[in-house]
Amino acid sequence: MALLGHITSWEGKRTYIFRGREILTDQGGDAADAGAVASLDSLILQTCEDPACGSIGVMLDPAACAPEGYAFTAVPAYFFAHNDEENARAARMIGLARWLDANRFCSRCGQPLQLHGSESALACPACGSLYFPRIEPCIITLISRGDEILLLRNVRDRAGIYACLAGFVEIGETLEQALRREVLEETGLEVENIRYAGSQGWPFPDQLMIAFYADWKSGEIRIQESEIADARWFRRDALPPLPKPGSIAWRLINRRFNNH
Numbered sequence: 611m612a613l614l615g616h617i618t619s620w621e622g623k624r625t626y627i628f629r630g631r632e633i634l635t636d637q638g639g640d641a642a643d644a645g646a647v648a649s650l651d652s653l654i655l656q657t658c659e660d661p662a663c664g665s666i667g668v669m670l671d672p673a674a675c676a677p678e679g680y681a682f683t684a685v686p687a688y689f690f691a692h693n694d695e696e697n698a699r700a701a702r703m704i705g706l707a708r709w710l711d712a713n714r715f716c717s718r719c720g721q722p723l724q725l726h727g728s729e730s731a732l733a734c735p736a737c738g739s740l741y742f743p744r745i746e747p748c749i750i751t752l753i754s755r756g757d758e759i760l761l762l763r764n765v766r767d768r769a770g771i772y773a774c775l776a777g778f779v780e781i782g783e784t785l786e787q788a789l790r791r792e793v794l795e796e797t798g799l800e801v802e803n804i805r806y807a808g809s810q811g812w813p814f815p816d817q818l819m820i821a822f823y824a825d826w827k828s829g830e831i832r833i834q835e836s837e838i839a840d841a842r843w844f845r846r847d848a849l850p851p852l853p854k855p856g857s858i859a860w861r862l863i864n865r866r867f868n869n870h
């Protein structure tokens with residue numbers, strides 16, 4: 611599908627206006643409409659349009675201030691307040707806008723890149739190199755041992771939240787290999803019976819979260835202290851603070867106890 615760098619018409623299209631990792635929202639907490647950027651013209655770094663979802667993405671300069679009646683909201687908080695369909699659109703538009711803003715020149719020959727005519731891609735007019743938006747596959751897994759589940763607190767967490775184990779897929783790995791490696795590295799455990807459980811775009815920055823259930827096979831918890839502050843087995847009646855609804859971690863935990 612074609613992407614347009616310069617918008618020909620804003621009419622009838624959904625608009626997603628970003629400043630870094632924040633989205634401009636109206637008083638109802640929904641994505642601001644095109645009228646909100648009218649006064650911010652000189653602070654627009656990048657615009658893109660995705661005809662497939664009828665949406666326009668706008669990336670503003672970090673110095674942009676919210677117009678009266680609007681506010682900037684952290685994109686994760688926006689996700690927690692909206693449904694999957696809306697979040698997929700917002701994730702796509704922030705991903706495209708940030709990618710276009712960060713990729714202006716060919717990394718092989720240095721020429722300015724142009725939008726490809728028929729793909730969601732950038733093309734180099736000089737050497738023909740093609741650049742596609744970056745997607746970083748990341749596995750996330752909920753491990754069970756009998757009626758207990760394994761939850762972990764990340765060293766960067768400041769809110770006491772225990773979440774599912776997650777990690778990036780290395781080049782050349784299958785998803786299952788990545789999952790077994792990450793589990794072993796972070797907890798010292800071995801798992802088996804890996805089952806696919808859904809996916810979610812998570813543009814912080816460019817992640818595709820691919821979710822699995824798995825069962826404990828062997829080992830005692832031995833955390834990787836550079837990454838994990840704590841990891842424990844929890845029963846349903848004694849769960850710690852969990853990730854918010856809207857995250858795939860929350861969905862994995864919720865489904866595990868409700869119909870799994």
Ligand SMILES: [Zn+2]
Binds near residue numbers: 716719721735
């Ligand atoms: Zn080039």
